[in-house]
Amino acid sequence: MLILGIESSCDETAASVVEITNNGEKKILSNSVASQIAIHRLYGGVVPEIAGRAHSEAICTVVSDALENAGKTVSDIDIIGVTSNPGLIGALLVGVSFAKSLAYSAGKPIVPVNHIKGHIAANYFNYPELKPPFLALVVSGGHTSIMDVKSYTDFRTIGRTRDDAAGEAFDKVGRVMGLTYPCGAEMDKLAFAGDPSIFKLPSAAISDDTLDFSFSGVKTAILNTLNSMEQKKQSYKKEDIAAAFTKVFTASICKKTEMALKKTGYTTFAVAGGVSANSHLRKSLSELCKKMNVKLCIPPLSLCGDNGAMIAAQAYYEYIEGNVGDTSLNASAV
Ligand code: KG4
Numbered sequence: 001m002l003i004l005g006i007e008s009s010c011d012e013t014a015a016s017v018v019e020i021t022n023n024g025e026k027k028i029l030s031n032s033v034a035s036q037i038a039i040h041r042l043y044g045g046v047v048p049e050i051a052g053r054a055h056s057e058a059i060c061t062v063v064s065d066a067l068e069n070a071g072k073t074v075s076d077i078d079i080i081g082v083t084s085n086p087g088l089i090g091a092l093l094v095g096v097s098f099a100k101s102l103a104y105s106a107g108k109p110i111v112p113v114n115h116i117k118g119h120i121a122a123n124y125f126n127y128p129e130l131k132p133p134f135l136a137l138v139v140s141g142g143h144t145s146i147m148d149v150k151s152y153t154d155f156r157t158i159g160r161t162r163d164d165a166a167g168e169a170f171d172k173v174g175r176v177m178g179l180t181y182p183c184g185a186e187m188d189k190l191a192f193a194g195d196p197s198i199f200k201l202p203s204a205a206i207s208d209d210t211l212d213f214s215f216s217g218v219k220t221a222i223l224n225t226l227n228s229m230e231q232k233k234q235s236y237k238k239e240d241i242a243a244a245f246t247k248v249f250t251a252s253i254c255k256k257t258e259m260a261l262k263k264t265g266y267t268t269f270a271v272a273g274g275v276s277a278n279s280h281l282r283k284s285l286s287e288l289c290k291k292m293n294v295k296l297c298i299p300p301l302s303l304c305g306d307n308g309a310m311i312a313a314q315a316y317y318e319y320i321e322g323n324v325g326d327t328s329l330n331a332s333a334v
């Protein structure tokens with residue numbers, strides 16, 4: 001079976017052709033991504049209106065590239081999967097409208113895919129043994145959620161951020177220090193050279209029985225500290241801020257992950273999303289899982305950010321469940 005996955009929920013226009021063999025093995029035949037980062041960098045963050053327009057300009061080329069690189073044509077494709085929610089509405093609508101038109105004209109089934117479920121499905125490529133139920137964590141620019149993955153299509157959110165997402169916090173802290181958007185990868189590098197003990201920061205793990213996070217406190221603490229140092233003409237090292245933030249971030253994620261693993265009793269844990277590329281987080285989670293005797297699944301760096309392959313993988317399971325759309329399919333921001 002061949003699946004074309006299309007993604008346009010934020011600032012990457014992406015398409016991929018994935019082959020599912022008879023024994024269920026998933027192979028990525030192509031994975032095309034047109035990133036809008038250079039455009040949004042000028043504004044220090046994603047501008048929704050510009051994102052929608054850039055998706056419109058890129059989508060034909062990205063989908064054509066994905067088909068061509070896979071050596072396939074639309075008629076070879078069995079299913080078209082597309083991100084339908086959540087995300088920026090104007091951005092999502094480009095992918096959904098394009099996928100609907102393509103599916104209708106080629107007479108193929110269209111399968112709407114939830115973006116968060118798609119991120120988690122990125123793990124099925126490198127961990128074919130990964131099967132629900134399991135615990136999952138999605139950490140990206142727009143989401144920080146702990147999920148109980150009950151089946152391939154039935155997910156329950158059991159913990160989430162109450163304000164900023166993890167990636168958003170990385171980007172905002174980086175921005176005050178003058179780093180270039182998106183700042184996560186640079187913060188990751190800087191943190192290796194910094195002393196995390198110089199700045200005392202509040203935890204992002206809410207301190208009761210909940211599995212929720214709050215990143216606004218730690219972000220505001222950094223902004224206030226830097227403003228007050230600037231007024232007093234004191235200097236600071238970006239490396240120390242990056243290290244302190246990274247320490248609080250990884251400790252908070254590990255704390256709630258440990259609680260969630262104990263609560264659910266799961267012995268398999270899958271991580272996904274752009275921030276799962278963070279090397280400090282990868283190390284801490286791998287130590288935690290070793291200590292708890294839990295199997296850890298994390299996508300390779302190439303599949304951490306938004307991509308079409310993860311959407312194709314999730315579309316496969318949605319299709320098996322009968323979750324097929326029609327020409328009335330619409331996008332939803334939530
Ligand atoms: O999943 P993603 O590509 O897009 C969304 O669905 O949001 O995630 C993008 C986010 C950005 O906030 C970026 O700064 C962050 O992932 N990011 C990182 C790293 N690489 C990307 N954050 C921390 N450490 C990294 N190495």
Ligand code: ZN
Pocket residue numbers: 115119140141273274305306
């Ligand atoms: Zn994403």
